[in-house]
Amino acid sequence: MRLALVSAAILVMVMGCTTGTDITTIPSVTAVVPKPANAADLTTPPTAAVQECGDKLASLRPPNPMPQPGAMPAGSTMERIVQRGKLIVGVDQNTYNVGFRDPFTGEIQGFDIDMARTIASALFGTPDAIQLRAITSDQRIPALKAGDVDIVVRTMSITCDRLVEVNFSAVYYEAQQQVLVRKNSGFTGIDALGGKRVCATKSSTSLRNIANAPSKPIGVSVSDWTDCLVMLQQGQVDAVSTDDVILAGMAAQDRYTEVVGPSLAAEPYGMAIPKANEDFVRFVNGVLEQVRANGTWAASYGRWLDELIPGPPPAPPVPRYKD
Numbered sequence: 526m527r528l529a530l531v532s533a534a535i536l537v538m539v540m541g542c543t544t545g546t547d548i549t550t551i552p553s554v555t556a557v558v559p560k561p562a563n564a565a566d567l568t569t570p571p572t573a574a575v576q577e578c579g580d581k582l583a584s585l586r587p588p589n590p591m592p593q594p595g596a597m598p599a600g601s602t603m604e605r606i607v608q609r610g611k612l613i614v615g616v617d618q619n620t621y622n623v624g625f626r627d628p629f630t631g632e633i634q635g636f637d638i639d640m641a642r643t644i645a646s647a648l649f650g651t652p653d654a655i656q657l658r659a660i661t662s663d664q665r666i667p668a669l670k671a672g673d674v675d676i677v678v679r680t681m682s683i684t685c686d687r688l689v690e691v692n693f694s695a696v697y698y699e700a701q702q703q704v705l706v707r708k709n710s711g712f713t714g715i716d717a718l719g720g721k722r723v724c725a726t727k728s729s730t731s732l733r734n735i736a737n738a739p740s741k742p743i744g745v746s747v748s749d750w751t752d753c754l755v756m757l758q759q760g761q762v763d764a765v766s767t768d769d770v771i772l773a774g775m776a777a778q779d780r781y782t783e784v785v786g787p788s789l790a791a792e793p794y795g796m797a798i799p800k801a802n803e804d805f806v807r808f809v810n811g812v813l814e815q816v817r818a819n820g821t822w823a824a825s826y827g828r829w830l831d832e833l834i835p836g837p838p839p840a841p842p843v844p845r846y847k848d
Contacts, residue, residue: 563746665728681796721742726750
């Protein structure tokens with residue numbers, strides 16, 4: 526009985542110290558979602574493109590006959606590469622089924638990687654005499670000019686301004702720039718994105734096309750295409766705009782996104798090679814002739830891109846040559 530009276534007294538004391546106004550509240554906190562590193566709004570228009578350079582898609586004619594693997598012409602760029610023992614290629618590691626790092630094996634693979642390996646095979650007789658060096662879009666030309674890589678095979682569009690700094694092979698893939706948005710967003714293409722934030726990578730033709738769109742979207746630049754997808758998922762941008770094959774890979778990874786609208790621009794891919802190495806340009810074009818003719822191009826497309834790109838598989842691009 527005495528214990529019960531003591532307990533009741535303590536309860537009264539506690540209740541006496543509490544008033545109706547002494548209510549504990551939990552402050553609301555808005556989570557700040559970090560942006561990918563180096564993401565930035567485009568505040569000034571990209572450098573104007575070089576508008577005239579003749580037929581930009583005409584590359585150097587391949588040699589006839591082609592040298593056999595391991596027996597490159599004396600003093601040639603190809604001989605120097607063979608003597609080194611490996612072909613060094615600048616590639617992507619973030620574009621699904623084009624140039625991406627397999628999460629299970631850690632290996633970089635995809636359509637672009639298949640194309641790069643055909644060049645190694647033509648040089649050495651094996652596709653494994655190769656070093657794949659992952660680079661970002663804005664590292665492509667600097668890596669070539671510094672001699673860090675022999676060739677870049679990385680969804681790189683042939684443009685007149687780029688031809689001032691590097692040489693290109695004949696076209697090996699024909700892409701079209703489109704737009705990726707969240708499903709049910711109501712956006713139907715670039716014309717519906719006036720004043721909205723649209724993501725692309727630095728130094729890409731896509732970013733320039735966004736900045737020049739009549740609807741005046743706000744360009745947002747990032748280092749890698751996966752950064753654009755993350756920003757779209759986090760609501761930090763309203764859309765992503767780049768080549769259809771890249772967007773198709775994003776849509777395959779996120780079923781809540783979709784590709785919309787007509788093409789903004791044609792994006793013909795070439796393999797970029799240092800300006801001084803014209804003999805290597807001709808050699809690479811000879812390799813591309815072989816992969817178009819022997820079914821290698823079609824087999825690689827079927828393996829990596831057929832399920833991503835709607836419609837029947839295309840034929841390999843027809844090359845155009847000069848001298």
